[in-house]
Amino acid sequence: FFRKMGYEVSAVLPDSSPAFLEWMKGVEDILIFEKEPELIEYKFSEADLIFALDFNDPSRLKGMEIWYERSGATKVLIDHHPEPKKFSDITISDVSVSSTCELLYEFMKSVGGADIIDKEIATSLFVGIMTDTGCFSFNSSDPETYVRVAELLSYGINKDEIFNLVYDNYSDNRMRLLGYVLKEKMEVIPEYNTAFISITMDELKRYSFVMGDTEGFVNYPLSIRCIRFSALFIEKPDHVKISFRSKGTFPTNLFSKKHFNGGGHLNASGGELYSNMEETLKLFRSLLPGYAKELK
Structure with missing residues (x-):
């Protein structure tokens, strides 16, 4: 322009x-x-x-x-x-x-x-x-x-x-990665209407990851009946990159800003935590009981 x-x-x-x-x-x-x-x-x-x-x-x-x-x-x-x-x-x-x-x-x-x-x-x-x-x-x-x-x-x-x-322009490796994470790496927490996916660097390497291959992965758990809050955790060399999505009024941006150094929109946001995957997921799980009413 x-x-x-x-x-x-x-x-x-x-x-x-x-x-x-x-x-x-x-x-x-x-x-x-x-x-x-x-x-x-x-x-x-x-x-x-x-x-x-x-x-x-x-x-x-x-x-x-x-x-x-x-x-x-x-x-x-x-x-x-x-x-x-x-x-x-x-x-x-x-x-x-x-x-x-x-x-x-x-x-x-x-x-x-x-x-x-x-x-x-x-x-x-x-x-x-x-x-x-x-x-x-x-x-x-x-x-x-x-x-x-x-x-x-x-x-x-x-x-x-x-x-x-x-x-409709993805590689077969991307599709295989998607199938793998949905089958093996998606955790559903029904009592909080929440589901999340975590992916390590080794897993990305195994499927010949290129930039953009995980785009949209965070949305898939929201297709599950009753799931209102979804998260995607991707391991980086020195931190964990996080994406959040929600349905309804749950404010992912406020959740991300308060706990994961992030922000964004009501139903779509992102963040990061300079920690390892194990500690990041432990923190995420520990936070959910405090949002039980909002996630109903």
């Missing part, structure tokens, strides 16, 4: 994009902090304008926050997560919208006009809305969301092809 307006643009991420998004135009140009930290530091130092997209806390930059904070560029936050911290000069935040891409669409129309948006840009925005709502299964009850999606479709994007490229 900004390149079409004549600007020099760099996109940076803390770590690699999921493999199922590699087909998208421009992914090959994204700079990854894990691979090119010096170049990214230079980009921050030379920038006149920095957009922070789809996160509400600079700690989410995972090592890049020091360069973000040192940069003299004007900083603009565009996000839909609740309670954004003050770390930008301009904040565009709306928790009522489905996704940051929905906000971006309105921003693009107001800044450059709808004529600058083309099929490729519309495709990227649609992917963002589709994936952030679980194919419109949550955070997507506002009619305005579907008005905007209809407008994006008018640019000639292929909705069916996009769905297939995102959701």
